[in-house]
Amino acid sequence: MSISTQPPTTASRHAGLLTTLASIVRTLPTAAFTPGLINYLIFPLTTTLRQTANPAALPDAFLEAxxxxxxxxxxxxxxIPAGMDPAAWEQLWRFTVSAVGQRGKGKDRAAGQEVQLDALGxxxxxxxxxxxxxxxxxxxxxxxxxSGPKASLMPTLFQSITLAVDCAVPSPPHPALxxxxxxxxxxxxxxxxxxSAVLASVxxxxxSAMAKDILGxxxxxxxxxxxxxxxAIQDVVTETLDDNALRRLGVLRPQFNDLSELGEGWERGDMAEPPSPTPSSTSKPVDPFPPLTASYLEFTGARLQSTIPPVLAALTGHNSDLARRAAVSLAYALIDQCHEALPRLLPTALTTLLLLSQDDFDPVRDDALSKIHRLLRKEELDGALLDLLSSAINGLPRLIRSANDIKVTDAARLVTAIANVTSTQGSRAIAQLLGPGGNVERWAWALLDCLELDRPRGWSSGVNPAHRTAELGWGGSMVPNKMIEGTGAPESSYPHLQLRYVEAEASARALASMLEALGAAGGEAGLYSIDYFIRFAKAHRLREPAKAASAVWVVQRLLAGVAxxxxGKAPRAVxxxxxxxxxxxVAMDDDEDEDVEWDGETDDPADAEALVPVERARGLDEITTLLDRTPRxxxxxxxxxxxxxTAQRVLLSAxxxxxxxxxxxxxxxxxxxxxLHALYAILAALSSPHDLVRSYAGISLERVAHESGYASSQNLVLDNVDYVVNVVSQRLTYHRLSPHAPLVLIAMIRLVGAPIxxxxxxxxxxxxxALxxxxxxxALASALLAVLTTLIDxxxxDTAASEPTDERAAARAEARRFLDPPNPQHDFGNFGKWYKAQGEMARTEQEDIIERVTRGPLGKYAEVSKEEEEEKIDEDQPDGPPPPxxxxxVAAQILAKAGYYLSHASPFLRARVLGLIARAIPVLAQAGREGDLLPVIDGAWPAIMARLDDxxxxxxxxxAAVVASLCEYVGEYVSRRVAxxxxxxxxxxxxxTKMIEAKTSLKGAYTVAHRLYIALMATAKFVAAEVPVKEGxxxxMMLAFRPFLDRRGESEIQDCAVELYSALRARDGDxxxxxxGATQGSVGGMxxxxxxxxxxxxxxxARVLAEGEEGEFEVEEVDLGDPKEPEPEYALDAEFDLD
Structure with a gap:
C-alpha cells in the first residue's frame, strides 16, 4: 500500500510485490473469495493504475504481474453468487486492451509476447x-x-478482435500465444x-487472417x-451467411415445401426481389454497419471461393487428425448452413467430405461418413454428387497424363468415395455409367490409354526366349520351393505393376481401388462394361497390346468389385x-503361339509414306530436290x-x-x-522366360487350387494330370508345336514328385x-531331354530314400569280398557256418520229400484232382524275379532310347544325354534291375568311351560321371571294361592337358579344366573303392593324381584328391x-x-596316411633295396562239426 501511490518503473518493487501477492492468493480456498476480499486484493493495483494516464507506457514486468x-x-x-460487477468487468476489459493494443513498436519482442500472452489470458x-x-x-x-452497433463496448470488442488476430501469427513463433x-x-x-451486419464487417x-496463417x-x-x-472461420461464416438468417433478412428468397406455402408467400410479398441499395441525395450520417444485401453476398461469396478451398485442401492433407476433423466440421457447416448463400463452395466442401471419408484414421473416416449420410438426406445434393463424379472421371485421363500423382490420388479417392456413398444410398448413377446406356464405347479408349502399364522392373529386352527356356528346363527355378513343399497358405498379393504415367505406388493402388468401388456400386449392371473390356482385350491383343493389358487389368478390378x-455365392449372372x-x-493364351509371326510385322502408315513429300511441286528441279532428301x-x-x-505382352500374360x-x-x-484348359495355361506360364510371369503363375496356381477346393497345388495337378498330358501331346505335333509344352511336364513333375x-x-x-x-x-531338343532328366531325378x-534290395546288397557284398585282403581266421569261420548250413539244408529237403510221398494208390491207380495238379506245377516252377x-x-525305356543321342551333333545334347544316363543308373541298379540296365550299357559302351575322347x-x-556311376552301383559287372x-x-x-607343366588346376575354381579334374577324380575314387582291378x-592312379595333392591348388581339388588317395590307401596302403614317400624324397633307393x-x-x-592310424603320420627314410618278407602264420580257431 505504501508504494501504490507511486507510478511503477522498471526498477521499482511493484512487479515483485504483485507476484508475491499472486502466489499467496493461489493458496487461498475457493470459499475465501468474497466481494470484500476481492476488492481488498485489487485496491492497491487500481490505485497504482490511476497514477498512470497511458497504460501502454507501463513496464512489461509490471503488466505481466x-x-x-x-x-x-x-x-x-x-x-461467486453475486457475480462480477459489470462496471469492474468493463473497466478491466478496456484497461487490458488499451495496455497491449498499441504495443510492439520499439520494444523487445520476446517481452512483448509474454505481455500479450498474459493479456490474452x-x-x-x-x-x-x-x-x-x-x-x-x-x-x-x-x-x-x-449488442447493437451503438453499444458502449463495441469499439473495445473490435479492438480485442484486432489484437487477437494480430497475435494469431506471432513472430518469432510462440505456440502458446x-x-x-x-x-x-x-x-x-x-x-x-x-x-449479421456487425459480423459482416469482421x-x-x-x-483472411486465419487463411493466411493456415496456408503460410x-x-x-x-x-x-x-x-x-x-x-474461427466456421463460426464467422456460418453466423454471418447462414441461409435461414439471410432468408429472414430478405437477402435470399424463402423456401416453400408445397403450393399452399407458395401462395401464402406470394400474398405476403415474399416473392419480391430483395431490395438493392439506392443512392440518396439527403445528407445522413454513414451507417458503419449497413444491412446485408445481395450485392454484398455476391461479392463476399466470390472472395470466399478463392479463400476457403485452399484452407480445406491444406487441412485435408494435414498430418494431425485434429486438423482433418476440423476440415470435416467446416465443410459440413458450409453445406448444411450456407449451401444457398455460398453455392460455389458446395463442390469444394462436398469433395473435402468425400476425400476424408477415405481417411486411414478411423475417427476421421467415421466422422466424415456420418456427416455425408446426414447431408445426403437432402435430395438437392444428388445432382452435386453426379457432377463431381462426371468431372472427376472426365478429368482423370488428363490428370494421369500430367504425371501429377497427388491429384491423381485425390481424384481416384473421390470417385471411390462417391461410389461407396451412392451404393449405400441406393443410387443408380454408377450402374447407368457402367451399364448399356453408359456409352462405355466412348470413354473406354481414353481410360485405357491413360492406364497404360509400364515395363516391369527387371525386364530386359536382351532376353533370348529360347535360351532362357532351355535354362529353365535344366534349372530348378520354375517351381518355387514353397510350392513343392506345399507349406503355407497361398500368397494374397501379386507383385506390383507400375503404370506408365503414374509413378507413385499409392496412386496406382488408389486407381485400382477406384475401379473396384465402381464395380461394387454398379452391381450386375457393370457386367456390360466387363464384357466390353474383355472383348476389347481379345480383339486388340495384337495391334494394341498395351491397351489390351490395361483392359484385362480393368476387367479384373471391376469383376472383383462386382463380386x-x-x-455368399455370387449371383448367376456374375x-x-x-x-x-x-x-x-485361355483362348487368348492358345492363340498366342499362332500369332508369334506378328512380332515382326509393323503396320505403320507413316513408315509406308515416309518418302512421299506432303506438298505440291512442279518442275524437274523441285522433284530432284525432293528426291535428294534423306529419308528419316x-x-x-x-x-x-x-x-x-513385347513388354506389354508380358504384362498381358501376367x-x-x-x-x-x-x-x-x-x-x-x-x-x-x-x-481342363486353364491349368495348362498356368503351368505353361511357370516356364516363361520372364520372372514376372513365373511369379504371377506360381501365385495364381496356389490361389486356383485353394479356391477350387484342393488341399494343395500338387493335388490339383494330380487330379487333372490326364488333361494336361493330352494338351502337351497335341502341342508336340507339327500342327501345334510349342516350345513350352515340355516345360509344362517339367513343372508338373517337379511340383508333384514321385507320385506323378x-x-x-x-x-x-x-x-x-518329338526328339x-x-x-x-x-532349344526344343534340350527341353525334351530335360523332361526325361527330371523324371529320372x-x-x-525316391530310390535314394529307400534301401537296396536284398539281392543287390548280397551282390555288392560278394563283389567287395574280392577287394579285401586275405583273412584266414575269418575265412575259416565262414566256411564252418557254410558247412552247417549245407547240412541243415539237406535234412530239410529229406523231410520235404517224405511229406510229399502220397499215402495211397500209386501210379495209374492214383487219383489226383485238377487243383492239386496246378499246385504241383506251380511248386515245380522256380520263382522268377519280381516284375518291374x-x-x-519308365527308367528302362528312357535309358534304352537315350543311347541313340550320344552321337548327336550338338555337344550340349551329348552332355545332357550322358547326364541322363548317369542319373538313370542308380534307379535300376538299386532296385535289382541289372538285367534291364546292363544290356543297354553294353550297347552304349563304345559311344560312352568315344565321349571320353570328345x-x-x-x-x-x-x-566320366557315367563311368563313375557305373563303378558305384554295378562295379562288379564293369570292372574289366573300366580297367x-x-x-x-x-x-x-x-x-x-599337361596339368603339371601348365598348372591349369591352380588357375581358378570356375574353369572347365577344374570341373573336368573333379569328375576324373570322382571316377577314379569309385574305381579304387568298388572295382576289383589289377594292382598295376x-x-x-597313385602316380597320375599326385599333382592334385599340392597345397597350392584349389581347396576343392585338394579335398577330392585326399578322398581318392584315402580310397587307394584302403586298397593297397603299402x-x-x-x-x-618317394614323391617327397623320404623314400629312396629304387x-x-x-x-x-x-x-x-x-x-x-599326412592327412591321407593319418586316417588309418592313431596320431599323426611321420614319414621316415627307408632303404627298400633288399626287402624281406615274413612267413605268414595261420591259426585255426573255429571248431567244425563234421557229422
Missing amino acids: AFRLLSLVVSHWRA LLSMLLEPHTEAGVVHPTPAMRRAT QRAAVHLVRTLLGYLAGQ LPGIV LGKALKGDVGAEMAG STHD RKMARQVARTL NSSAAAETARLQA LSLSTLAECASILGRDFRPLL VPLVHDVVDEIFD DDFHGYA VMAA TRSQE GVPYVVSEA DDAWPRMSRILRT LLWD ALWVVL WAFLREEKMEIGENA
Missing part, C-alpha cells in the same frame, strides 16, 4: 462464458453492452451472435491450432461372366515399338493369370470344369518321337606309402625316380 494477478482474481470473482477469463452453481457469466447486462489468440477470436465472435479480416505455416502448423483457426458385394472371362483369357531413319522407332509391344485366379475365387469349386511318374508313362514315347522329328532344334530321389514297377519301366571338356566330364577301356582314356586326358592300374621336387604334397599326404 498485474495480468496474472487479475486473471487469478477474475477466475474466482465470476464464480486475462481477456479469456473476462469474456469466456462460464456457468457454475447457477451463476451465469457474462451477465445479461454485460451482453447488452456489446498463437493458441490463446485463436481461442480468444472464437470467444469474441460469440458476443456477436445474431448481429468476416473478411478474420477469414504449412507443415509447421500445429494440429490443434489449425483446428481452432478452422473453427465383393455378395458375401458367375456366368466369370466363366466367360476365364474362357476368353525409322529403324530406332520400329525397334522401340517392338520392345514396347494380368491374365491373376484374372484367372480372380475368376476362380468367384466360382469356387465350379471352376474345376474350366481347369506312373501317370506320365505314356508321354515318354511321344517325347522320343526324332525336332532334334535339329537345339524324381525316381533317383511302372517307374522302373574334344568338348564338359562332354568329357559327363562321360581296359576307361582308365587308359582318363590317363591320356591327364597327360594331354591302382599304381598308375604301395601308397611308397608313392607318397624308388628315387618318383621324386618330384616341385610338388608340395606333404600336408595332404
Whole structure:
C-alpha cells in the first residue's frame, strides 16, 4: 500500500510485490473469495493504475504481474453468487486492451509476447462464458453492452478482435500465444451472435487472417491450432451467411415445401426481389454497419471461393487428425448452413467430405461418413454428387497424363468415395455409367490409354526366349520351393505393376481401388462394361497390346468389385461372366503361339509414306530436290515399338493369370470344369522366360487350387494330370508345336514328385518321337531331354530314400569280398557256418520229400484232382524275379532310347544325354534291375568311351560321371571294361592337358579344366573303392593324381584328391606309402625316380596316411633295396562239426 501511490518503473518493487501477492492468493480456498476480499486484493493495483494516464507506457514486468494477478482474481470473482460487477468487468476489459493494443513498436519482442500472452489470458477469463452453481457469466447486462452497433463496448470488442488476430501469427513463433489468440477470436465472435451486419464487417479480416496463417505455416502448423483457426472461420461464416438468417433478412428468397406455402408467400410479398441499395441525395450520417444485401453476398461469396478451398485442401492433407476433423466440421457447416448463400463452395466442401471419408484414421473416416449420410438426406445434393463424379472421371485421363500423382490420388479417392456413398444410398448413377446406356464405347479408349502399364522392373529386352527356356528346363527355378513343399497358405498379393504415367505406388493402388468401388456400386449392371473390356482385350491383343493389358487389368478390378458385394455365392449372372472371362483369357493364351509371326510385322502408315513429300511441286528441279532428301531413319522407332509391344505382352500374360485366379475365387469349386484348359495355361506360364510371369503363375496356381477346393497345388495337378498330358501331346505335333509344352511336364513333375511318374508313362514315347522329328532344334531338343532328366531325378530321389534290395546288397557284398585282403581266421569261420548250413539244408529237403510221398494208390491207380495238379506245377516252377514297377519301366525305356543321342551333333545334347544316363543308373541298379540296365550299357559302351575322347571338356566330364556311376552301383559287372577301356582314356586326358607343366588346376575354381579334374577324380575314387582291378592300374592312379595333392591348388581339388588317395590307401596302403614317400624324397633307393621336387604334397599326404592310424603320420627314410618278407602264420580257431 505504501508504494501504490507511486507510478511503477522498471526498477521499482511493484512487479515483485504483485507476484508475491499472486502466489499467496493461489493458496487461498475457493470459499475465501468474497466481494470484500476481492476488492481488498485489487485496491492497491487500481490505485497504482490511476497514477498512470497511458497504460501502454507501463513496464512489461509490471503488466505481466498485474495480468496474472487479475486473471487469478477474475477466475474466482465470476464464480461467486453475486457475480462480477459489470462496471469492474468493463473497466478491466478496456484497461487490458488499451495496455497491449498499441504495443510492439520499439520494444523487445520476446517481452512483448509474454505481455500479450498474459493479456490474452486475462481477456479469456473476462469474456469466456462460464456457468457454475447457477451463476451465469457474462451477465445479461454485460451482453447488452456489446449488442447493437451503438453499444458502449463495441469499439473495445473490435479492438480485442484486432489484437487477437494480430497475435494469431506471432513472430518469432510462440505456440502458446498463437493458441490463446485463436481461442480468444472464437470467444469474441460469440458476443456477436445474431448481429449479421456487425459480423459482416469482421468476416473478411478474420477469414483472411486465419487463411493466411493456415496456408503460410504449412507443415509447421500445429494440429490443434489449425483446428481452432478452422473453427474461427466456421463460426464467422456460418453466423454471418447462414441461409435461414439471410432468408429472414430478405437477402435470399424463402423456401416453400408445397403450393399452399407458395401462395401464402406470394400474398405476403415474399416473392419480391430483395431490395438493392439506392443512392440518396439527403445528407445522413454513414451507417458503419449497413444491412446485408445481395450485392454484398455476391461479392463476399466470390472472395470466399478463392479463400476457403485452399484452407480445406491444406487441412485435408494435414498430418494431425485434429486438423482433418476440423476440415470435416467446416465443410459440413458450409453445406448444411450456407449451401444457398455460398453455392460455389458446395463442390469444394462436398469433395473435402468425400476425400476424408477415405481417411486411414478411423475417427476421421467415421466422422466424415456420418456427416455425408446426414447431408445426403437432402435430395438437392444428388445432382452435386453426379457432377463431381462426371468431372472427376472426365478429368482423370488428363490428370494421369500430367504425371501429377497427388491429384491423381485425390481424384481416384473421390470417385471411390462417391461410389461407396451412392451404393449405400441406393443410387443408380454408377450402374447407368457402367451399364448399356453408359456409352462405355466412348470413354473406354481414353481410360485405357491413360492406364497404360509400364515395363516391369527387371525386364530386359536382351532376353533370348529360347535360351532362357532351355535354362529353365535344366534349372530348378520354375517351381518355387514353397510350392513343392506345399507349406503355407497361398500368397494374397501379386507383385506390383507400375503404370506408365503414374509413378507413385499409392496412386496406382488408389486407381485400382477406384475401379473396384465402381464395380461394387454398379452391381450386375457393370457386367456390360466387363464384357466390353474383355472383348476389347481379345480383339486388340495384337495391334494394341498395351491397351489390351490395361483392359484385362480393368476387367479384373471391376469383376472383383462386382463380386465383393455378395458375401455368399455370387449371383448367376456374375458367375456366368466369370466363366466367360476365364474362357476368353485361355483362348487368348492358345492363340498366342499362332500369332508369334506378328512380332515382326509393323503396320505403320507413316513408315509406308515416309518418302512421299506432303506438298505440291512442279518442275524437274523441285522433284530432284525432293528426291535428294534423306529419308528419316525409322529403324530406332520400329525397334522401340517392338520392345514396347513385347513388354506389354508380358504384362498381358501376367494380368491374365491373376484374372484367372480372380475368376476362380468367384466360382469356387465350379471352376474345376474350366481347369481342363486353364491349368495348362498356368503351368505353361511357370516356364516363361520372364520372372514376372513365373511369379504371377506360381501365385495364381496356389490361389486356383485353394479356391477350387484342393488341399494343395500338387493335388490339383494330380487330379487333372490326364488333361494336361493330352494338351502337351497335341502341342508336340507339327500342327501345334510349342516350345513350352515340355516345360509344362517339367513343372508338373517337379511340383508333384514321385507320385506323378506312373501317370506320365505314356508321354515318354511321344517325347522320343518329338526328339526324332525336332532334334535339329537345339532349344526344343534340350527341353525334351530335360523332361526325361527330371523324371529320372524324381525316381533317383525316391530310390535314394529307400534301401537296396536284398539281392543287390548280397551282390555288392560278394563283389567287395574280392577287394579285401586275405583273412584266414575269418575265412575259416565262414566256411564252418557254410558247412552247417549245407547240412541243415539237406535234412530239410529229406523231410520235404517224405511229406510229399502220397499215402495211397500209386501210379495209374492214383487219383489226383485238377487243383492239386496246378499246385504241383506251380511248386515245380522256380520263382522268377519280381516284375518291374511302372517307374522302373519308365527308367528302362528312357535309358534304352537315350543311347541313340550320344552321337548327336550338338555337344550340349551329348552332355545332357550322358547326364541322363548317369542319373538313370542308380534307379535300376538299386532296385535289382541289372538285367534291364546292363544290356543297354553294353550297347552304349563304345559311344560312352568315344565321349571320353570328345574334344568338348564338359562332354568329357559327363562321360566320366557315367563311368563313375557305373563303378558305384554295378562295379562288379564293369570292372574289366573300366580297367581296359576307361582308365587308359582318363590317363591320356591327364597327360594331354599337361596339368603339371601348365598348372591349369591352380588357375581358378570356375574353369572347365577344374570341373573336368573333379569328375576324373570322382571316377577314379569309385574305381579304387568298388572295382576289383589289377594292382598295376591302382599304381598308375597313385602316380597320375599326385599333382592334385599340392597345397597350392584349389581347396576343392585338394579335398577330392585326399578322398581318392584315402580310397587307394584302403586298397593297397603299402604301395601308397611308397608313392607318397618317394614323391617327397623320404623314400629312396629304387624308388628315387618318383621324386618330384616341385610338388608340395606333404600336408595332404599326412592327412591321407593319418586316417588309418592313431596320431599323426611321420614319414621316415627307408632303404627298400633288399626287402624281406615274413612267413605268414595261420591259426585255426573255429571248431567244425563234421557229422
